[in-house]
Amino acid sequence: MTRAEHMRADSGRPPVAVGEVGVAGAVGDAAGTTQPVPLVEFHGLTKEFPAGTEKLQVLKGLDLTIRRGEFVMIMGKSGSGKTTLLNIIGMLDRASAGQFSFDGTAVEQMKETERCEVRNSKVGFVFQQFFLIDSLNVSQNVSLPMVFSGRVSSAEQRRCAQKYLDLVGLGEKARRRVTELSGGQQQRVAIARSLVNDPLLIMADEPTGALDTETGEAIMEILRRLNRQGKTVVMVTHDEDMTRYATRVVRMKDGVITGDAPGGSASVMSAATATDTPVTGAVGVGTCVDAGTYSPAVLSSHETEVCA
Amino acid sequence: MIRNIMLSTLLGLRTHKLRVVLTMVGIIIGIASVITITALGEGVKKNSMDLLDSTGVSGITMVYLPDKIEDMGLDFSFKKSDMKRLLRLESVASIIPNYGYFMGIGDGEVIDAATTYLGTDGSISVTGRAAGAAADELSLGRAITDADGESHVVVLDYMTAQSLAVDGIQMRDLLDTGISIGGAMFRIIGIKADPTELSAADADWTQHCATLPFAAFQQLIADEPIYSLVLTPAAGYERQTVIDQATDVLTQAHPGLAGTFEVDDSIASMRAEMESSLNIAIVVFVSITVIALLVGGIGVMNIMYVSVTERRREIGIKRAIGAKPRVILLQFLFEAVFITFIGGVLGVLFGFALAKAAAFAINTMVPDVEGMFGAILSVKMTAIACATSAGIGLIFGIVPAIGAARTDPIKAIYQ
Numbered sequence: 001m002t003r004a005e006h007m008r009a010d011s012g013r014p015p016v017a018v019g020e021v022g023v024a025g026a027v028g029d030a031a032g033t034t035q036p037v038p039l040v041e042f043h044g045l046t047k048e049f050p051a052g053t054e055k056l057q058v059l060k061g062l063d064l065t066i067r068r069g070e071f072v073m074i075m076g077k078s079g080s081g082k083t084t085l086l087n088i089i090g091m092l093d094r095a096s097a098g099q100f101s102f103d104g105t106a107v108e109q110m111k112e113t114e115r116c117e118v119r120n121s122k123v124g125f126v127f128q129q130f131f132l133i134d135s136l137n138v139s140q141n142v143s144l145p146m147v148f149s150g151r152v153s154s155a156e157q158r159r160c161a162q163k164y165l166d167l168v169g170l171g172e173k174a175r176r177r178v179t180e181l182s183g184g185q186q187q188r189v190a191i192a193r194s195l196v197n198d199p200l201l202i203m204a205d206e207p208t209g210a211l212d213t214e215t216g217e218a219i220m221e222i223l224r225r226l227n228r229q230g231k232t233v234v235m236v237t238h239d240e241d242m243t244r245y246a247t248r249v250v251r252m253k254d255g256v257i258t259g260d261a262p263g264g265s266a267s268v269m270s271a272a273t274a275t276d277t278p279v280t281g282a283v284g285v286g287t288c289v290d291a292g293t294y295s296p297a298v299l300s301s302h303e304t305e306v307c308a
Numbered sequence: 309m310i311r312n313i314m315l316s317t318l319l320g321l322r323t324h325k326l327r328v329v330l331t332m333v334g335i336i337i338g339i340a341s342v343i344t345i346t347a348l349g350e351g352v353k354k355n356s357m358d359l360l361d362s363t364g365v366s367g368i369t370m371v372y373l374p375d376k377i378e379d380m381g382l383d384f385s386f387k388k389s390d391m392k393r394l395l396r397l398e399s400v401a402s403i404i405p406n407y408g409y410f411m412g413i414g415d416g417e418v419i420d421a422a423t424t425y426l427g428t429d430g431s432i433s434v435t436g437r438a439a440g441a442a443a444d445e446l447s448l449g450r451a452i453t454d455a456d457g458e459s460h461v462v463v464l465d466y467m468t469a470q471s472l473a474v475d476g477i478q479m480r481d482l483l484d485t486g487i488s489i490g491g492a493m494f495r496i497i498g499i500k501a502d503p504t505e506l507s508a509a510d511a512d513w514t515q516h517c518a519t520l521p522f523a524a525f526q527q528l529i530a531d532e533p534i535y536s537l538v539l540t541p542a543a544g545y546e547r548q549t550v551i552d553q554a555t556d557v558l559t560q561a562h563p564g565l566a567g568t569f570e571v572d573d574s575i576a577s578m579r580a581e582m583e584s585s586l587n588i589a590i591v592v593f594v595s596i597t598v599i600a601l602l603v604g605g606i607g608v609m610n611i612m613y614v615s616v617t618e619r620r621r622e623i624g625i626k627r628a629i630g631a632k633p634r635v636i637l638l639q640f641l642f643e644a645v646f647i648t649f650i651g652g653v654l655g656v657l658f659g660f661a662l663a664k665a666a667a668f669a670i671n672t673m674v675p676d677v678e679g680m681f682g683a684i685l686s687v688k689m690t691a692i693a694c695a696t697s698a699g700i701g702l703i704f705g706i707v708p709a710i711g712a713a714r715t716d717p718i719k720a721i722y723q
Contacts, residue, residue: 092628092717113632120630131625131721135323136316147312148630154312193629 036067039200039232040089045098047084047255058084060255061098068200071227072234073246073263080252082236083205089234090123090203091115103200120148124194126223128206130186132178138165138189139174145197164192168222184215191222195231202226204235208242220245224265313635317643320622324615331611332651335697338601339655340662343685343693345597347663349590350689351682356586359680360579367404367538368547370554374567384565385533386558393557394537399545400554405534417525418517419532424488425472432468433517434489436525444514445506449483449498456521462489463498463519490528494520536572604651605700612644612708616715623712624720637713644705645698652697659693660685 047059058081066072066089076082087093088100091107100107103122110118124145125131132141142161146152152160165171168188170181178186187207194202204223208216224245227233235246243249246263321328372384391403407419423430443451444463452463464472464482472487473479479499486493503515520528541550551571558569616623623636663683670681 087718090628092721113634116627116630116632119628125628127721131621131628133320133622133625135320135622140316140319144316144626145629147316148626148632148635150312154315157312197630 036069038065039068040064040066040100040102040234042088042095042098042100045085045088045100046096047081047088047093048096058255059088059095062255062257064250064257064260066232066234068232069227069230069247070232071224071245071247071263071265072232073243073249074234074236074252075238075240075243075249076252077238079254081255082238082252085252086203086205086234086236089201090125091119116148120145121197122200124197124199124202126187126190126194126202126204126207128209130178130183130190130210132186132189132193134177134179136178137174138170138176138178138181141178141189142192142196145193149197160196161192164196165189167195168192182215183211184218187211187215187219188222191219191226195226200232202231202233204233206237207235208237208239227265310638313639314642317639317646320619320639321643321646327611327615328647331608331647332654334604334607335601335648335651335700336604336655336658338597338604338700339652339693339697340659341597341600342594342696343656343659343689344663344666345593346590346689347660347683347685348666348681349586349593350684350686351663351667352680353583353586353590354684355680355682357579357583360582367540368550368554369406369536369538369572370551370558370569371536371572372558372562372565372567373570374565376566384567385535386537387534390534390558390561391537393561394539394554397550397553397557399542399550401540401542403540404538406536406538407529407532407534417529418513419490419529421490421528422488425485430468430471432465432489434462434525434528435514435517435519436522437519438522444519445501446498447501448480449496451498452519452521456524458523458527459521460492460494460524461497461521462487462494463500464496465500465516465518466502467516468518469499489518489520492528494524601696601700605704608644608648608701609704609708612640612705613711615643616640616708616712619712620715620720623715624717624722627715627717628721633713636715637709640709640712641702641705644701644709646701648701648705649694649698652694655697656685656690656693 041064043063045059045062045064046057048055048057050056062085074082074085084093088095089102091102091110095108102118105118107115107118133144136144139158139161142164143157146157146160162171162174165174168191170185170188170192173181173185178189181189187210190207202223207223208219211219220242223233223235227247235242244264247266249259249261249263250257251259370386372386374384386405391405394400394403405417407417418433418435420431421434423432437452439454443453446463447466448469449463452461464487469479469482472482482496482499485496487496488494500515500519506515539550539554541547555569626636627633660683663685667681667683671679
């Protein structure tokens, strides 16, 4: 898919939020009920790594569909293949076999540059170790995805970075070096960075793993709020306690899915869908998505708007 | 996006100042070596050529060549009327007559004239002081002025005065005594300074000649045969045009001569050979110093590899959040080119300062150099040096940059 096609796809993308999953972001089924539109779908997904002369199969023919608006938590012990799966869903890695489509596009056929464009515009990453760039200040770190998109002016980048920093309660620290921040603050910067291009999907790899319990809870609260406002979140963890934030829990063991059940927030999902307003919109040329009037401290359920 | 990448790269460089400086040092040394040698070489070349040109070799020397070898050296002489005819040509700016076979040194008329002083015969080079000309540097007496008119007074050059001041005669004793020059008596009123003690600028050709008042000199040379004419082409005229027109004028002025008017270009070809030799010498020396530049380039490559390794995680993060391989490639290439370009500019400045200092030191400390050393830095040379250093960044930075662009984001992030 070319950049132009992506942009057309973007501009044609309906404004989707959990609250609208049953309206714009949904399809009808035979029973007359509506199902949220699938965002990630894979069948027979396999991943092998060379191990000497042998091949080690880490993912063994997985089938999974993740729909828009879900908060999917992938649980499993070390070596279960959950991070490998996350990397493939986030298009950081390629599957060895199987079909994988993202937002309706077959990923296997995409060239590396197209995968980069999708990663940049439709996926936001939050890592356990934050992975911010020490040589850049907080605002510059948040702006990076916009720099690589090449569609937003410098002034607009600064403005958007500030908005998203306000959103995660770090507006005051925009010009600080990231090394001057605490772990929790750095993770919030990483979340702001993941949101700045208004992605469809947020990928979080053990986002609370390097934080104390209280800070971890605050980060999870931000992710839950984002999910309630329409962002699809896929998170990898081995912490059972986190399942209460998820709408769906997928369990893995030795490269296979051993369980797929509603999470602790599954009931909240439907309640939220009834009240929340659209979150996502196209990232047009020269614009970014405005963080709107979110409460800085904790993401509340206010709406976002698209900068004109 | 390019602008953003550049800004992002510059911000990144800010946090690696020591590495940036170390990378630059190699390039600065390399470029400075090349610039020092080139600037000194060009300076010496220019000074040598200027010295040669001051002897009139850049002009066109017209001589008469008889058809028969046995007639060579027989009594043909150009006349003042020939000079007047040639000066009427628009293509001729000026003419200097050469008396005898003495190759005139410069833009004035010089003859070798017979002398007698206290019964001893000799020969000296004599010139006339043109009205308004700058006074020569003197060691004794006074200089000739416009007021001297046709007076038979002379200011001797230092060497001649030295040769006359023998047998207990001091140099100052020569003043106000008479010397026969070309059969006429002249009163010695001054003695010029020793040219070896003057700077190159002051020790011009007139310091090596005795000087008479202009009118007195004209009387002296009235009957002197002129063996060649040195023509200076007017601006905008080709050398060959001047030669063709002058040959026509001279042939018409001297009908019935069994010979031809030719250009004596032996000195001009000597000049060309000298310039060519100096150019070769410069190229050889620059080629040697290019090795220093090559070492600097390899230093750039080495440090770029270190930089890529050091920043592997940063590359991985950028790739993860959507930076295309091309963007990473550009970032590292821009970094290499930026560092080497700035290094090149500093190298040019440092090299030129070094060349200036070296020229000054050699001129001051080495005897007999007489200001021959100089340092010249042309715009072209500066542009080539800066472009070369940026090119080095491009060439030696491309391999590490490709390596960075091909970095697997997962391996880089979870290293």
